[in-house]
Amino acid sequence: xxxxxxxxxxxxGLNADVLAQLRTIVGSDWVLTRPDELRTYECDGLTxxxxxxxxxxxxxxxxxxxAVVRVCHRQGIPFVARGSGTGLSGGALxxxxxxxxxxxxxxxxxxxxxxxxxxxxxxxxxxLEVTRVVEASGxxxxxxxxxxxxxxxxxxxxxxxxxAHCLKYGFTTNHVLAATFVxxxxxVAQLGSSALDSPGYDLLGVVIGSEGxxxxxxxxxxxxxxxxxxxxxxxxxxxxxxxxxxxxAAIIAAGIVPAAMEMMDRATIEAVEIAMHAGYPDCGxxxxxxxxxPAPECESLFTRVDALCRDAGASEVRVAQDEAERARLWKGRxxxxxxxxxxxxxxxxxxxxxxxxxxxxxxxxxxGLEERHSLRVANVFHAGDGNLHPLILYDRxxxxxxxxxxxxxxxxLGLCLDAGGSLTGEHGVGRDKVCQMPRLFSAADQEVMxxxxxxxxxxxxxxPGKLLPTPRLCGEHPGIYRPHPLERSGAAExx
Amino acid sequence: MEMAGEVPTxxxxxxxxxxxxxPDLVVTPGSAQxxxxxxxxxxxxxxxxxxxxxxxxxxxxxxxRHCEIVLETxxxxxxxxxxxxxxxxxxxxxxxxxxxxxxxxxxxxxRQRLMLDPPQGDGATLGGLVATRAAGPLRARYGxxxxxxxxxxxxxxxxxxxxxxxxxxxxxxxYDIDKLLVxxxxxxxxxxxxxxxxxxVADSSRTVLLExxxxxxxxxxxxxxxxxxxxxxxxxxxxxxxxxxxxxxxxPEGAERQAERVxxxxxxxxxxxxxxxxxWEQRVEGRPWGGSGPVVGISVPLSAxxxxxxxxxxxxxxxxxxxxxxRGTIGVGEARLVADPQAVSRTRExxxxxxxxxxxxxxxxxxxxxxxxxxxxxxxxxxxxxxxALDPGDILAPGRWDWEA
Ligand SMILES: Cc1cc2nc3c(=O)[nH]c(=O)nc-3n(C[C@H](O)[C@H](O)[C@H](O)COP(=O)(O)OP(=O)(O)OC[C@H]3O[C@@H](n4cnc5c(N)ncnc54)[C@H](O)[C@@H]3O)c2cc1C
Numbered sequence: 001x002x003x004x005x006x007x008x009x010x011x012x013g014l015n016a017d018v019l020a021q022l023r024t025i026v027g028s029d030w031v032l033t034r035p036d037e038l039r040t041y042e043c044d045g046l047t048x049x050x051x052x053x054x055x056x057x058x059x060x061x062x063x064x065x066x067a068v069v070r071v072c073h074r075q076g077i078p079f080v081a082r083g084s085g086t087g088l089s090g091g092a093l094x095x096x097x098x099x100x101x102x103x104x105x106x107x108x109x110x111x112x113x114x115x116x117x118x119x120x121x122x123x124x125x126x127x128l129e130v131t132r133v134v135e136a137s138g139x140x141x142x143x144x145x146x147x148x149x150x151x152x153x154x155x156x157x158x159x160x161x162x163x164a165h166c167l168k169y170g171f172t173t174n175h176v177l178a179a180t181f182v183x184x185x186x187x188v189a190q191l192g193s194s195a196l197d198s199p200g201y202d203l204l205g206v207v208i209g210s211e212g213x214x215x216x217x218x219x220x221x222x223x224x225x226x227x228x229x230x231x232x233x234x235x236x237x238x239x240x241x242x243x244x245x246x247x248x249a250a251i252i253a254a255g256i257v258p259a260a261m262e263m264m265d266r267a268t269i270e271a272v273e274i275a276m277h278a279g280y281p282d283c284g285x286x287x288x289x290x291x292x293x294p295a296p297e298c299e300s301l302f303t304r305v306d307a308l309c310r311d312a313g314a315s316e317v318r319v320a321q322d323e324a325e326r327a328r329l330w331k332g333r334x335x336x337x338x339x340x341x342x343x344x345x346x347x348x349x350x351x352x353x354x355x356x357x358x359x360x361x362x363x364x365x366x367x368g369l370e371e372r373h374s375l376r377v378a379n380v381f382h383a384g385d386g387n388l389h390p391l392i393l394y395d396r397x398x399x400x401x402x403x404x405x406x407x408x409x410x411x412x413l414g415l416c417l418d419a420g421g422s423l424t425g426e427h428g429v430g431r432d433k434v435c436q437m438p439r440l441f442s443a444a445d446q447e448v449m450x451x452x453x454x455x456x457x458x459x460x461x462x463x464p465g466k467l468l469p470t471p472r473l474c475g476e477h478p479g480i481y482r483p484h485p486l487e488r489s490g491a492a493e494x495x
Numbered sequence: 496m497e498m499a500g501e502v503p504t505x506x507x508x509x510x511x512x513x514x515x516x517x518p519d520l521v522v523t524p525g526s527a528q529x530x531x532x533x534x535x536x537x538x539x540x541x542x543x544x545x546x547x548x549x550x551x552x553x554x555x556x557x558x559x560r561h562c563e564i565v566l567e568t569x570x571x572x573x574x575x576x577x578x579x580x581x582x583x584x585x586x587x588x589x590x591x592x593x594x595x596x597x598x599x600x601x602x603x604x605x606r607q608r609l610m611l612d613p614p615q616g617d618g619a620t621l622g623g624l625v626a627t628r629a630a631g632p633l634r635a636r637y638g639x640x641x642x643x644x645x646x647x648x649x650x651x652x653x654x655x656x657x658x659x660x661x662x663x664x665x666x667x668x669x670y671d672i673d674k675l676l677v678x679x680x681x682x683x684x685x686x687x688x689x690x691x692x693x694x695x696v697a698d699s700s701r702t703v704l705l706e707x708x709x710x711x712x713x714x715x716x717x718x719x720x721x722x723x724x725x726x727x728x729x730x731x732x733x734x735x736x737x738x739x740x741x742x743x744x745x746x747p748e749g750a751e752r753q754a755e756r757v758x759x760x761x762x763x764x765x766x767x768x769x770x771x772x773x774x775w776e777q778r779v780e781g782r783p784w785g786g787s788g789p790v791v792g793i794s795v796p797l798s799a800x801x802x803x804x805x806x807x808x809x810x811x812x813x814x815x816x817x818x819x820x821x822r823g824t825i826g827v828g829e830a831r832l833v834a835d836p837q838a839v840s841r842t843r844e845x846x847x848x849x850x851x852x853x854x855x856x857x858x859x860x861x862x863x864x865x866x867x868x869x870x871x872x873x874x875x876x877x878x879x880x881x882x883x884a885l886d887p888g889d890i891l892a893p894g895r896w897d898w899e900a
Binding site: 188 | 642794
């Protein structure tokens with residue numbers, strides 16, 4: 001998150017021979033090396049971290065990806081896979097001594113098999129595109145990150161992305177059945193199958209969520225689901241996040257599984273009113289609840305949700321009467337992140353998870369931290385599964401602005417972990433939280449992950465420095481200049 | 496042979512045999528530390544260890560090549576946490592599913608359970624259910640242990656005690672090692688504690704029966720059901736009964752009206768009264784695990800269900816297939832065959848021709864190894880690398896995977 005001081009040693013550059021090999025594989029138009037071209041790729045959605053790679057290579061087929069990876073493997077060049085670059089944890093942050101393999105040219109929908117409810121896509125296809133190709137036939141692709149118009153299926157697989165409707169439908173890992181996978185030595189494997197079970201270890205299960213550190217996914221088979229017959233949406237206004245948190249707990253405890261249950265606090269509501277006039281009620285917290293399913297079931301449960309919200313202290317419950325009203329109720333929620341730009345020069349999205357029964361308590365403690373750090377925090381999040389998204393509002397030009405925001409973000413994580421939660425619910429560890437991993441996982445836990453990593457990637461070239469902490473990454477300070485291993489081997493030289 | 500520390504140990508007896516191998520020792524550790532001590536000692540001496548939970552699915556996978564130690568998880572059976580408001584539960588890997596269900600059912604003011612109904616489920620342990628990924632009819636709606644597992648504590652062959660995941664329903668921190676453990680058949684680690692998600696139990700249910708059916712009628716009924724505005728929790732196609740059983744669980748009104756919609760899909764479909772519904776459900780429960788003979792797990796694309804049933808008809812006519820039950824809306828099920836290696840390999844070929852996969856669940860010495868010729872060679876290499884990374888001495892159930900042969 002925080003602007004990183006990159007050691008300003010002379011930049012490395014790939015040598016002519018390696019560049020020629022890459023150009024032969026993908027065509028010279030698709031190997032980018034000009035500084036202005038490279039700068040487009042210097043960060044992902046977490047813009048505080050930036051690094052300019054040696055080159056960006058844009059393959060268009062699985063075999064091109066495999067051939068590029070083989071060059072990397074032979075030459076010892078680290079590589080970072082990149083989808084749409086919307087990641088919020090610096091997962092696609094380039095390495096100054098490595099290349100970026102961008103999958104954005106691989107954006108074909110390869111097969112739509114409605115009868116078997118499967119769609120096969122290349123990794124650069126956007127999340128929303130999958131739903132677009134099947135919606136007229138009555139199906140949809142369930143995982144729906146807010147970034148779904150832009151983010152790629154490859155990125156979703158790498159991050160195990162979630163979205164508002166994952167409360168009921170599950171995450172990416174529950175919807176991806178098979179993948180074509182380029183190993184870190186450039187071989188091609190088929191993982192999983194379009195049938196539900198395949199023999200042997202669930203390698204695909206561990207590749208999903210591995211943030212590009214085990215290999216590159218070049219084709220993905222996803223499951224699509226029939227559209228629900230009925231969708232019903234309400235927005236309930238509460239005096240406080242405490243009261244809204246009680247409503248969440250009551251709904252879950254009543255055995256109701258909404259399709260989505262999203263909360264916004266006062267700071268968020270104010271920001272979305274300024275930015276987009278969503279017409280939300282003036283209140284301490286708003287809860288957006290959506291139910292879907294067969295009409296008879298949906299309707300009877302909806303009445304109960306309405307009653308549970310009022311019991312928990314809702315002063316007003318707005319029910320969407322048609323699709324247009326539903327879109328209005330969602331508008332503020334969907335635009336909440338971007339609305340923050342109107343009320344604060346900078347913001348950082350935290351992504352902690354807490355047990356649902358402790359939401360109200362943790363939110364109250366976050367308010368305490370706001371005061372202690374003298375920074376504002378706006379909360380907008382997936383309440384139904386306890387996934388908080390505190391938006392820490394700060395000014396990067398203020399003295400210590402970024403450092404104070406970072407300190408507050410880490411304290412919030414501490415609250416989540418103390419409550420028995422997790423470091424990240426959907427944005428991933430990436431570069432951003434890699435040094436926080438020991439707060440959740442013991443040395444032995446991490447050792448198991450390192451062993452699995454080494455089984456897939458013995459030479460450690462796939463997105464090193466992300467997800468798994470190393471002493472160099474989190475402990476040591478930069479020292480004197482030493483020749484880079486790529487320089488020593490001759491694959492790269494200082495420019 | 497001597498085992499380190501205080502871990503209760505007794506000599507193996509014929510009743511402890513795993514696929515005919517009588518272990519030298521049966522050990523019963525009561526904590527992660529004790530499991531660790533057992534595994535460290537076994538690793539040092541090169542003893543093979545087979546984990547036994549409830550002993551209900553020890554025949555799953557290929558028979559192990561060696562078995563010096565049977566490690567019983569029965570003492571790892573404590574309830575660590577049940578938080579009904581969060582719909583989660585954490586318990587020792589040796590706790591049986593039956594006990595877990597009755598513990599969670601006891602929470603005042605809530606009605607919830609772990610939505611798994613595997614064969615011989617009551618006596619099966621949580622750890623065993625992770626290791627086998629065993630599931631039953633409810634899979635049609637709720638999936639398998641893969642979908643319910645939130646985290647676990649486990650011990651590697653070298654004694655390393657580690658955790659993966661957590662106890663919250665949403666979590667992407669670190670690798671999803673849980674997924675590797677699910678279905679690993681005790682070959683990667685010994686599970687000590689598992690955290691699972693629970694689901695609410697609906698207030699009401701209705702059961703619809705449709706029989707008798709031709710394979711193609713059954714296939715089209717399943718397809719129609721998939722698109723109908725009803726969300727069944729169970730859709731079982733039963734062969735040779737030639738029947739499809741559908742259960743709806745919802746609010747009283749929701750169940751009633753969804754059942755009507757299912758009935759409307761076919762002129763012969765009818766809602767069963769309570770006693771009749773119970774009778775059919777009991778029939779479904781044991782299948783196809785009663786009796787003897789190999790049981791295979793089958794997974795086919797939805798469009799291949801009628802072709803699978805035709806294959807079943809042919810095998811039944813030749814006396815090779817005893818029972819088949821398929822979850823009609825997801826194309827996954829099991830079949831019991833006569834103990835004839837040829838019937839098994841013929842069925843596998845047929846299933847693979849349909850674009851499906853077959854796994855051996857109950858082998859019996861007669862059948863031995865199934866072999867998975869269809870498996871991707873690069874994937875297999877990665878699987879071996881994972882196994883070697885976590886169990887370099889190959890002491891945990893060596894030979895369980897037929898691709899190792
Ligand atoms: C406004 C906004 C809203 C968001 N909302 C959500 C949300 O609701 N839920 C959510 O989960 N996330 C959300 N995100 C985060 C982000 O969109 C997701 O993580 C998304 O999956 C990233 O996809 P991408 O294509 O942009 O991947 P990138 O950012 O390009 O890459 C992400 C990671 O995936 C790896 N990777 C990419 N492609 C491949 C591949 N083919 N093979 C192997 N590894 C690969 C990269 O190396 C990197 O580690 C949001 C982001 C923004 C900016």
